[in-house]
Amino acid sequence: MTLDRLVTIMKRLRDPVRGCEWDSVQTFATIAPYTIEEAYEVADAIQRDDMTALADELGDLQLQVVFHAEMAEELGLFTLDDVVTRISDKLERRHPHIFGDAENGGHHLWEQIKAEERAADPDQSALAGVALALPALERAAKLQKRAARVGFDWPDASGPRAKIDEELAELEAETSHERRTDELGDLLFAVVNLARHLKVDPEEALRQANRKFEQRFRSIETAPDFADLSLDEKEALWQAAKR
Template identity: 50%
Template sequence: MPQSKAYPQLDRLLSVMRQLRDPETGCPWDQQQSFETIVPYTIEEAYEVADAIARGNMNDVKDELGDLLFQVVFYAQLGEEQQVFDFENIAQGIADKLIRRHPHVFENVTDMSTEQLSQSWDAIKRQEQQQKSAPQTDSILANIPLGMAPLIRAQKLQNRCAKVGFDWPQVEPVIDKVKEEVAEVMEELEKPIHDQSKIEEEIGDLLFAVVNLARHLKVDSETAIRKANAKFEQRFKQVELLLKEQGRSLESSDLDTMEAAWQQVKKLQ
């Protein structure tokens, strides 16, 4: 194996983190944080990494990965203060896990197909979960984090079920299911008195069905909606510019005017 490389900047980063958390000379904001309070920042930083990658700006990717690494270092510092783990424990744990889950690389197990590798990974992961001290469930849907982004979690739930055969083999019935869910939303809207909780439930079913369609078409639903958001944002900003060139503002324009501008922008792209 190649000789290990020293990482002095990692030691420097860990030192900076300790200084930020110092109870006497540290930063008041950093001193007040806990595992729970920094979770939203961690999620935000992960999305900013994904955004930078989508934009293809490698300098931004580097910066955003630094921000995300800082989140890991922050958790490590909190763990060290509570004497439950530190950064070295985190690094050791993931290194051990990767070696354990890749016997075809580290144990010279050869001639495994992609499907066999996936099955081996799942089997090793289940074994790891059974060895944990926390009570385990036999459900194939166990251990999919509730805090995961909903679209990603929906796709993971569906993938788990597909592995045991609970899945349509063709895409046509999946499309039919999407149409069925749209019809059920319309059925609720056609009732004389709207039940908002029921409408929410049907919208949820529709979204779940659309995620399933994306999965069958080998589209990552989270990536797809992120790109759709970016496309809408870009087009709407062009609508704003076009209306401004016409001496109009959004506030002074009616829906027909804005729709005409939208169609004009759309044709140019």
């Protein structure tokens, strides 16, 4: 099996005597940022509809799973087989209409089973399990969704829209960097809340804005002596790029 080859390669790289001087000294903490980065590179390949790149990036992401599992096995914590077994068990458990006796399934049943599993967690907060490592916009949206499940939410989009005006006014009234940072965070949180009520993924919306800005800026910075142009001249180029 191809995965067996990857596992064998990783074991050799991690060998403390004959392995790679970089791979052999890594830890969960030092590898975690690369795991997150590889997941984003997978998403980027999909966004660009580059299937050749996607195959490469999925391989890089698979390596991260094998890397973490190998380090865990070295510490006697769990193995790659344990990882695969757990996700397989979870998929079967959460799809009883496919693998069990339930007649109806779908996302509602999935969420119901997840809720039942969370009931056994010692942390019984509605916000339990929202990963700290998520991108801030995505984590904000998940925290708000969890709070909304227990009735802590605006009835419609007018609530978060008014909150944006309130937070913007508070931001403008602050003079210290620390307080401005705090108020700007509140403003961003309110914007995420509005996006949620409008059924817009804030992370995806910002990614699109980033792409749009990059495309337009790249198109105008090729103008002769761009850095030396006045702001009005640059703005005229920007407006032309938008058109």
